Structures are given as C-alpha cells and as structure tokens.
Amino acid sequence: MSESTGVIHDIGYQRYSGPRLGRGPVFGALYLHGLRTVFGFGRSAKAKIFPWLVVGIVTVVAAGVTAVRSQLGEVVMTYAQFADTMSWLIIFFVAVAAPELVSRDLRSGVLPLYFSRPLARSDYPLAKLLSLVTALWLLLGGPQLVMFLGAAFTVDNGLRGVWNELLDLLPGLLYAGLWAAVFGAIGLLVAALTGKRAFAAGGIVAVFLMTTPIVGILAILPSQTTTELAFLASPMTMVNGVGTWALGDLLFERGGGLPIGGFGPLYALAAGLLVAGCVVLLLARYRKVATR
Template identity: 80%
Template sequence: MSEPTGVIHDIGYQRYTGPRLGRRQVFGALYLHGLRTAFGLGRSAKAKIFPWLVVAIVTVVAAGVTAVRSQIGEVVMTYAQFADNMSWLVIFFAAVVAPELVSRDLRSGVLPLYFSRPMPRSDYPMAKLLAMITALWLLLGAPQLVMFLGAAFTTGDGMNGVWKELLDLLPGLLYAGLWAAVFASIGLLVASLTGKRAFAAGGVVAVFLMTTPIVGTLSIMPSQTLNELAGLASPSTLVQGVGAWSLGDLLITGDAAEATHSLIGDFGPVYAVAAVLLIAGCVTLLLARYRKVATR
C-alpha cells in the first residue's frame, strides 16, 4: 500500500451565498470607481495633488469673481464665460485623468478580468467615459454654483433677482456639459490607444494645443467663409463657436459679443452639428477600440 503523497487542508473557504448583482450594479461600480479615480479618492496623497490643485484654482477664481461683483455691483464674468476662461485648465486635467482611467488598466493587463464577467464589452468604456464627463462637468459646474450663491445672497431684487440668476446659471451648466463631453470623448479615445500614461497625457495635450495654430492660420486667409469656419479645426474653438451661436449675450456681452458672432458668421448650426459628430465619432471609435481589446 502506497504512502499518501499530499494532504488536503480545510482553510475555511466558503461558497458565496449572497445576492448576485447584475449588469446595472457592475456598470455603477465601474462608474463610481472611475469618478473617484479622477479626483484621486482612495489613492495615495500624490495622486490627489494635481486634481485638487485644479479644483482649488477654479474655486478661488469663482470666489474672486463673486467678491468683485459684490463690491462693484456689476457682472465681471458670466457663468458661460467662466467655462471658456477655465478651459485651458480642463485640457491638462483631462490629460492627467484620462490615462488614469484607461491606460493603467491596459498596461497592467486586467481587462481580461473585467470581460470575463457577464458584462457587455461596451459597458467598460461607457462607464469610464461617463465618469470622466461627470468629473469635468463638476470641475466647471461646481464653481459656477459658488458664483450663483454669491450673486443670490447679494442681489437687491429679492426672489426676482434670484430667479434671473438661476436662468443665467442653467445655460452655463449646459455649456459646461458640452465642454466636458468634448474633452472627455477626445481625451479617453487618445488615452485608450496606449498603456503608457506619459504618452497618453502627451497625446491628449497635443490634440488640443497643436490644432490651435491651424485655426490661427485659417482665420487670416483671404476668404471670409474660410475665416468663419476656421474654428472647426480645433476642439476648443469648436465649442466656443457653439457657445457664441447658442448662448449669445449669456456668453459675452457688449461689443465683444458682436465681434465673437462675426467670427463664425451664420455658421453657428454648422458648429453645433460638427460638435455632435465629433463626440459621436469619438465614442464610436472608443467602443470599437475596446471590442478589439476584449478579443485579445
């Protein structure tokens, strides 16, 4: 009779007997994790430095604008203007956040674990995209709320003044949502192409900054039509063109408003359609990218 060659030890593992959550809970968990990652929550102190530095900057600017308005009694920056003026910060925020959301998973090779669960392949990129859109919208929208509260408490028209401020705030929040959707869709698509965060961050910044000289070149061409369509060449000026067409005096007031409208002429609807097509195209390519990743 042969001697036993091994021993089975009972180390206390038990089968899971609790409720098994479905697709909605998986999607929600990915979305919440992505949103927390965008602001460095649940991560090291080093990961929190840049996101919260940007949050501090935009909040201080909003508080400063509110304080100046309360002192001089005039609007120095509209809600929609705030989104335009802070867009340069959003570029760098997106360049840091997008690689954190997707490039890390590509580099560490954990995607097969995600797709081993009964989760549609589109849920992973869509959850990450919605998380990034939410983070960027909060970055631009929360300071606008600070400006609104300051204006509401200092208005001299009572509830009528508060209502007027609210009517000005809502288009500003929608405009911030457009900025967020454009920046997030482009940033996440670029970041999904590489697992190296430095390359992904550089690529995101390059897309936004290197297209700006193209706009400058087209805007000085002898053709007026080409000048008015020049803003289509860059994501930032594309969004600004949509804002100039749709928001009007809520974006810029006085002579500057007429100058801005003259830059896009009668092509406002073209800018709006181009923005929608840009977002839809980026989302389509992002989904296609993860269908390819999932089959590896």
C-alpha cells in the same frame, strides 16, 4: 517507491452566499470607481495633489469673481465665460485623469478579468467615459454654483432677481456639459490607444494644443467664409463657436463670442459628430482589446 498524496488545507475561504448582481450594478460600480479615481479617492496622497489643486484653482477664481461682484456690483465674468476661461486648465486635468482611468488597466492586463463578469464589452469604456465627463462637468459647474450663490445674495429685486440669475446659470451649466463631453470623449479615446500613461497624457495635450495654430492660420485668410469656418479646426474653438451661437450675446456680453457668421448650427452639428465619432471609435477599440 512511496506514493505522493495531496493534502487539502482549510485556510478559511468561504463560498459567497449573497445576491448575484448583474450588468447594471457592475456598470454602476465601474462608474463610481472611475469618478473616485479621477479625484484621487482610494489612492495615495500624491495622486490627490493635482486634481485637488485644479479644484482649488477653479474654486478660488469663482470666489474672486463673486467677491468683485458683491463689492463693486460689476459682472467680471459670466457663467459661460467661466468655462471658456478655465478650458486651458481642464486640458491638463484630462491629460492626467484619462490615462489613470484606462491606460493603467491596459498596461496591467486586467481587462480579461473585467470581461469575465456579466459586463458587455461596451460597458467598460462607456462607464469610464461617463466618469470622466461627470468629473469635468463638476469641475466646471461647481464653481459656477459658487458664483450663483454669491450673486443670489447680492442681486436686487428679491426673488425675481434670483430667478433671473438662475436663468443665466442653467445655460452656463449646459455649456459646461458640452465642454465636458468634448474634452472627455477626445481624452479617453487618446488614452485608450496606449497603456503608457506618459504617452497618453502627451497625446491628449498635443491634440488640443497643436490644432489651435491651424485655426490661427485659417482665420487670417482673405476669405470671410474661411474665417468664419476656421474655428472648426480645433475642438476648443469649435465649442466656443457652439456657445457663441447657442448662448448669444447675453452670456457673452464681455466679448467672448467668436465671429462665426451664420454657421452656428454647423458648429453644433460638428461638435455632436465629434463626440459621437470618438465614442464609436472608443467602443471599436475595446471590442478589439476584449478579444485578445
């Protein structure tokens, strides 16, 4: 009876001798990878079509608004109104981007590999959320910068005019950040509930679109208080309400505000609680996933 013997083959693997990076660099790598994923970098050409189509659309709109202002001297759209106008397009962008960030990892079962590294359970969802929020803010804020640069070369009063234009731009960028936080938090939470990207995308669109008719129903009720509070029923109109209260008539000079009465602070509080609640539920979701 022959005795079997093992053989060790040297196929060229070597031990890693570089620095051992900790939790911070791992979080940063996840964040940058997520940001690249949203815009299709490092993926196939097909994966780049939709995100860059959206980038192209918002840039063309901003360029058109800038051209009209430079030629006719008329402000067609304020910075804050740009975010409002593009919000419907951003819904579908989130519906595509959020499942790519988290649903694929859930379905392929690679999360145990992530959590085998020096990475807290909360780091993974927070890095993905930060990636999505940053991408959405760039998507809404970048075109506003195009509008600002165009206005800076056409405004009167020299540097004073440019300064006044900058003072209009900054609140618009903050408003874009609010849109990004609300859209990103809701979208990533819905996407984290399933590993099937189609289901996640449909759920994200449904959350935003199915709540809008509720606002319409509440807004036609005879009570004025109910009408002023009706916009809390939808994430989109809730953000509009915060903008109406915080930014005022200066940035909504073309009638973009909502009739929210004196409930502006309540809208701001509701938006903050909505984002915080989504983050808490997202962290709870990944605590559960990590222990399976």
